[in-house]
Amino acid sequence: MKLLYICHRFPYPPNKGCKIRAFHTIEHLAKNHDVWCATFVDDPADMQYVPAMKEFCREVVAIPLDRLRATVRGAFDMAIDETLTEGFYRSRAMRDAIRELTSRIKFDGVVVFSSSMGQYARSIDAGIKIIDLCDLDSRKWEAMANRARAPRSWFYDAEARRLAQLEAELYDAFDATILISKQEADDWIGDRSKLHVMGNGVHCPTNARTGLCETKTIGFVGDMRYMPNVDAVCWFAESILPAIQSREPDATFRIIGRSPTRRVRQLEALRGVHVTGEVDDVVEELNQCQVVVAPLRIARGVQNKVLEALAARKAVVVTSPVATALNAVANKHLLVADDPASIASQASELLRNPLRCAELGACAHHWIADKFRWSQQLGVLDHLLAPSPIAAGCAV
Numbered sequence: 384m385k386l387l388y389i390c391h392r393f394p395y396p397p398n399k400g401c402k403i404r405a406f407h408t409i410e411h412l413a414k415n416h417d418v419w420c421a422t423f424v425d426d427p428a429d430m431q432y433v434p435a436m437k438e439f440c441r442e443v444v445a446i447p448l449d450r451l452r453a454t455v456r457g458a459f460d461m462a463i464d465e466t467l468t469e470g471f472y473r474s475r476a477m478r479d480a481i482r483e484l485t486s487r488i489k490f491d492g493v494v495v496f497s498s499s500m501g502q503y504a505r506s507i508d509a510g511i512k513i514i515d516l517c518d519l520d521s522r523k524w525e526a527m528a529n530r531a532r533a534p535r536s537w538f539y540d541a542e543a544r545r546l547a548q549l550e551a552e553l554y555d556a557f558d559a560t561i562l563i564s565k566q567e568a569d570d571w572i573g574d575r576s577k578l579h580v581m582g583n584g585v586h587c588p589t590n591a592r593t594g595l596c597e598t599k600t601i602g603f604v605g606d607m608r609y610m611p612n613v614d615a616v617c618w619f620a621e622s623i624l625p626a627i628q629s630r631e632p633d634a635t636f637r638i639i640g641r642s643p644t645r646r647v648r649q650l651e652a653l654r655g656v657h658v659t660g661e662v663d664d665v666v667e668e669l670n671q672c673q674v675v676v677a678p679l680r681i682a683r684g685v686q687n688k689v690l691e692a693l694a695a696r697k698a699v700v701v702t703s704p705v706a707t708a709l710n711a712v713a714n715k716h717l718l719v720a721d722d723p724a725s726i727a728s729q730a731s732e733l734l735r736n737p738l739r740c741a742e743l744g745a746c747a748h749h750w751i752a753d754k755f756r757w758s759q760q761l762g763v764l765d766h767l768l769a770p771s772p773i774a775a776g777c778a779v
Contacts, residue, residue, distance in 0.1 A: 411761040604665055674734060
């Protein structure tokens with residue numbers, strides 16, 4: 384089949400959540416289909432990787448995205464009762480590029496990643512049109528509204544309501560809608576006959592250190608511009624780490640990830656907090672951590688950061704929404720806690736018991752290797768693109 388894949392962020396290198404999912408999806412589709420890719424590039428440094436993506440795609444249309452102008456467009460759309468999300472990614476250059484592609488190529492199928500990019504595929508004539516919403520962004524904005532104060536909460540709430548309407552419209556416009564987990568699907572309101580679940584996978588690293596680690600270091604990995612990550616590390620550093628240090632004075636907190644905001648950088652003023660910024664090898668950073676935490680209070684979908692830590696044989700403490708999305712078994716694959724006292728207690732106990740960390744890490748690694756291979760997760764697309772997708776039985 385000739386497939387057009389449309390995504391909001393250039394998928395290479397696959398070093399953050401949405402890019403990881405997009406890259407592995409393209410890689411998987413390219414094994415059996417001819418793939419064309421249309422994508423925005425929000426980091427000029429990523430332009431150097433266009434040739435790398437051409438190893439998987441017949442053509443790559445990479446449209447530069449000016450974040451400042453995109454923000455202005457998003458704000459304008461919000462002012463006229465549209466979504467900020469669609470406005471941010473609204474681009475005449477992208478629309479013209481896709482129109483040019485579809486004028487000379489008859490695509491058998493279109494796969495769109497994220498609600499923000501659905502606007503570019505609605506009018507395309509193709510045999511099957513699939514949208515991968517991944518997370519329900521409307522619920523994410525709703526969660527942010529519940530945590531914020533006015534007037535910011537009003538802004539978040541408005542975006543949540545408009546995105547919910549957009550998600551419903553996209554569901555009607557596409558032949559199949561994909562979500563990343565059963566948890567996301569359970570939150571879907573309305574008809575489910577075209578709804579499917581496709582999780583994320585992970586590659587188990589070969590350079591993960593096995594055995595005991597006694598560094599008293601607690602790690603967090605993630606994109607440090609992303610608001611839920613910023614909220615998580617600030618909450619942990621300010622409200623949880625002091626309780627851990629009262630029991631384990633040598634405990635440190637290592638925040639690993641690109642583009643830390645000023646708010647995150649300011650955390651280094653606290654005792655035992657280190658902010659790395661972007662690193663060359665996340666696994667080597669994880670090797671220095673005895674415990675990894677994902678204290679996310681705003682959490683939707685499957686957290687790649689957690690999959691990677693589990694695959695790297697780390698003992699991990701997460702909040703309930705993170706564990707539920709993974710269908711993980713508490714106290715077997717990872718530890719689960721939601722309030723500061725419980726998280727501090729779990730992390731402190733692990734810092735005192737390196738053998739328990741090693742046991743948890745080994746069990747988690749085997750579980751991830753068995754259940755979270757990319758080929759397993761992405762098989763849903765194979766069913767949807769088969770001649771009789773309904774017979775494949777992958778609807779929720």
